[in-house]
Amino acid sequence: MTSRRRAGAPDPDEKIVAPSEDSQVSPLREDPQFIASLAKGLSVLKAFDGEWDALGLREIAVRSGISMGAAQRITHTLVHLGYLRKDEKTRRYRLRARMLDFAYHYLHASPLYEVAIPFVASARDECRETVNVAELDGPEVVAVIRMPSQRYMNPTSTIGRRLPAFCTAGGRAQLAWLSPKEVADILDCTEFQARTPHTIIGRGEVEQCLTAARRDGFALVCEEVNLGEIALAAPILDGSGRPLAAVGISTSTADWTVEGARERLAPVVMQAARLISRSLRGWKPF
Incomplete structure (x- = not known):
């Protein structure tokens, strides 16, 4: 299992070229009801799988299978919505406690x-x-x-x-x-x-x-x-x-x-x- 990463640790994927923006959703591109941007947003949240305490933008892009540009826009949105926290010094991201809202609503529904x-x-x-x-x-x-x-x-x-x-x-x-x-x-x-x-x-x-x-x-x-x-x-x-x-x-x-x-x-x-x-x-x- 991959070790948990310190918030200030260097990005191990610095030399990795992030995949194309639609690599995760291309099989469903022909479905007119499928919202690709929503799928990308969820893939960013799923990148925080418990093995990492914080992720850099390039790591998020690689683990989510989306472009750096998409990762930047999505993380920016999720920070403003309260689902991610960004450390301005290290420029790394963590999940926030608001993510637990989904579990709470699921269980009590x-x-x-x-x-x-x-x-x-x-x-x-x-x-x-x-x-x-x-x-x-x-x-x-x-x-x-x-x-x-x-x-x-x-x-x-x-x-x-x-x-x-x-x-x-x-x-x-x-x-x-x-x-x-x-x-x-x-x-x-x-x-x-x-x-x-x-x-x-x-x-x-x-x-x-x-x-x-x-x-x-x-x-x-x-x-x-x-x-x-x-x-x-x-x-x-x-x-x-x-x-x-x-x-x-x-x-x-x-x-x-x-x-x-x-x-x-x-x-x-x-x-x-x-x-x-x-x-x-x-x-x-x-």
């Missing part, structure tokens, strides 16, 4: 957040482990609720973090309840890359894991995402049996065995998922 919180808290108190809720977004899962254990904190896992669906408990718990075609479409665009020596990367083996999750009512992964971590998840289903999200529990191999987690944690996560599903019955995102 969804019944899932309000309904799930009491059940997530109850599950956390019962098992004394970290409990989370994750939504499936294509080949990835995104954490939307997280209540950490008081005795085991993982500072790298936060709301909004994206992980591959194929190797996570929350991802498998949701994939297992999709139709075979939907699963195939998602796996077709999945990069089966190992995150640890224990990650299952064979597509056939992953499909077997989905079958087991559907049979058992929950998915379990051991050290496939993080070494020393066991995770379980069960799907939150709508009235037609489609997954809306998944409730998950993550814990340490220092405290639990796989057998112990299956016996004692799986019932907790499945009960939480059932209660949330029942409370959300009749609600569909779209």
Whole structure:
């Protein structure tokens, strides 16, 4: 992983020629409804991916796939709108706290957040482990609720973090309840890359894991995402049996065995998922 960069550090891309202005959006140029300038603006915000504490203009252009001129205009606009902060001495940019407005509005516009919180808290108190809720977004899962254990904190896992669906408990718990075609479409665009020596990367083996999750009512992964971590998840289903999200529990191999987690944690996560599903019955995102 690229190291985080100091605000006054020299621009490592000084000799790199930034790509042409439309390199990111040219495949959609023929779509009359597609707003290329909006896409470029969002690509600038996405350039701040958490690995960097500040970016220079040339770095932003290169990472966003836009021209220097476009990067200059967009960053200027975002500074005035309050989404970026510019250090006039170093001429580098950082995200501002206003970016969190989008997460706030997303969470509070969804019944899932309000309904799930009491059940997530109850599950956390019962098992004394970290409990989370994750939504499936294509080949990835995104954490939307997280209540950490008081005795085991993982500072790298936060709301909004994206992980591959194929190797996570929350991802498998949701994939297992999709139709075979939907699963195939998602796996077709999945990069089966190992995150640890224990990650299952064979597509056939992953499909077997989905079958087991559907049979058992929950998915379990051991050290496939993080070494020393066991995770379980069960799907939150709508009235037609489609997954809306998944409730998950993550814990340490220092405290639990796989057998112990299956016996004692799986019932907790499945009960939480059932209660949330029942409370959300009749609600569909779209």
